[in-house]
Amino acid sequence: MMKALAMPFRPAEDGDRTRQGVVVLLLLAVMLFVACLLSLGIGPTGVGLRDLWTYATGNSASLSTQERVILEAVRLPRTALGLLVGAGLAVSGAMMQGLFRNPLADPGIVGVTSGAGLAAVAAIVLGNGILAPVAMVLGNQFLPLMAFFGGLFNTWMLYLIATRDGRTSTTSLILSGIAIGALSAALMGLMIVMADDRQLRDITFWSLGSLGGATFGRVLSILPFIGAVMIIMPFVARGLDALVLGDAAAFHMGIPVQRLKKIVIVAVAAACGSTVAVAGSIGFVGIVVPHLLRLVMGPSHRFLLPGSALGGGALLLIADSVARTVAAPAELPIGVITALFGAPVFLFLLLGKNGITMRDMP
């Protein structure tokens, strides 16, 4: 029985994992569907899976107004947001790991999330002041756009600082990430000192890192960012695969390396920044999902990127369902759940053969 279950996960005899990749993608799609049902059908109110079925089959008239509102205005946007945020976090992690050629690169750990957070806080604090005209023009997109530029700035800095001749050692990656993250946190502290009471409330609400305040407005504000990243995925997959062999080898195989790197940096910032803007910082999704997927489908980005999108969405929806129910009626911050699960995986990777070794020591 166990053997049969492990069948699709064993490396194919002939070294070609294409079929394996397709099978895992299908399984992930099923998993995501189930996670969506869970997320829509579970909650502290009595509205359950049966009501969801009634609603979905068009008999919504038999539900009370309250039940309909819970499904339509609370659960549906929350599920949609969780799906987009989870997909964005996992894909940005997978792309970043490909870019830095290091399985430990995660936007949360290396300061990209902090950069996006700093920019989001700046948007809240300065949105009524010097940035008011910009905020007015952009409306709903102001916060995600600011967070995107914040994330972009930090990713670029990290790349410039931590990469020498196209190679990034784990030590320099993580240490520069810590420095960049600390600087962003310090600037965020300055911003908070400048904030007034109402802005402080907004910042606190934002920084809790939860899908709790999900509205369709938020879903629509990050949809263009996550959508754009999903669209470019197939175009960067081959390049990221080739990049694993090094900048030079990728160029020899016809990849326009500099252009690829620019596109990937912008995509990482878009996926990570926009999710930070709507859901605060939710750690470790970007490291856990790609890592687990590499174990079952291999490292090729052709399958890893779409797999991360599906798996990230599913993982976040499951984590959110747990966060909502485990201490009901209170809600756990979702970041707590992902960190409980993710931090051990990160440590496992750090101590493994691609992590910090004596080689990295000065």
Next chain:
Amino acid sequence: MISAEHVTVARSGRKLLDNVGIDLEPGKFTVVIGPNGAGKSTLMKVISGEMKPDIGFVSYHGTSVDLCQPVELAKRRAVLPQATQLAFPFTALEIVRMGAVAQGALNPTEQARQALSRVGLRGFESRPYPSLSGGEQQRVQFARALAQVPQPVTEGVPRALFLDEPTASLDLGHQISVLEIARDFAAAGGIVLAILHDLNLAAEFADHLVVLNHGRVVAEGGCMETVNDEIIASVYGIAGAVGRLPAAHIPYVLPQSRHR
């Protein structure tokens, strides 16, 4: 024909290459020899289009390399780099297939299988690259280069193989077989440029030898003109190393300690 003319590369005030000219003709196996730091790898980087020279230019069949898109260059030449390490566990087949995909193969998986069996690695398809020995990794990379230019001549245009120390971590048998594959590639009308440290192998396989020292071409031609006592002594500082068998058409090199 691929040619480099007047190539000069300077880094931090030192000339890595100084006015180097080299012609790579179809059907010829060209070997670059020279001591460490002579500029051999830099020359290969410039010719492959990876590095822009400060002065001089490189052309592929009359077209400047600057005008070629990376995708077009990838179809014209493949490069075998020195040791490559991976952070992610691709299988041998997946690595080689990247070369076939770069070439635009219709069936890259099949092409990758053929390339693997050409370098004697049939049966290694599903092995994770990081678990292979240094020599096996080197042969997987060679197979990747072969999968990228499977035919020495396609549509009347010769393709090129650039090999940076292809024999570095190989045992004696595989050193010979890798160089034999490269020689066959040249014999069928392709272009081969290799950097070698083993002068005996260089003398045996090269149609044309280029001796590089301090970024300059100090000698070029057949093995008799280049691998001789005078040049080897001046370039490597080892005197009396070159011997000739009376009937042989190639020299042999038997280096010995300078202080004995």
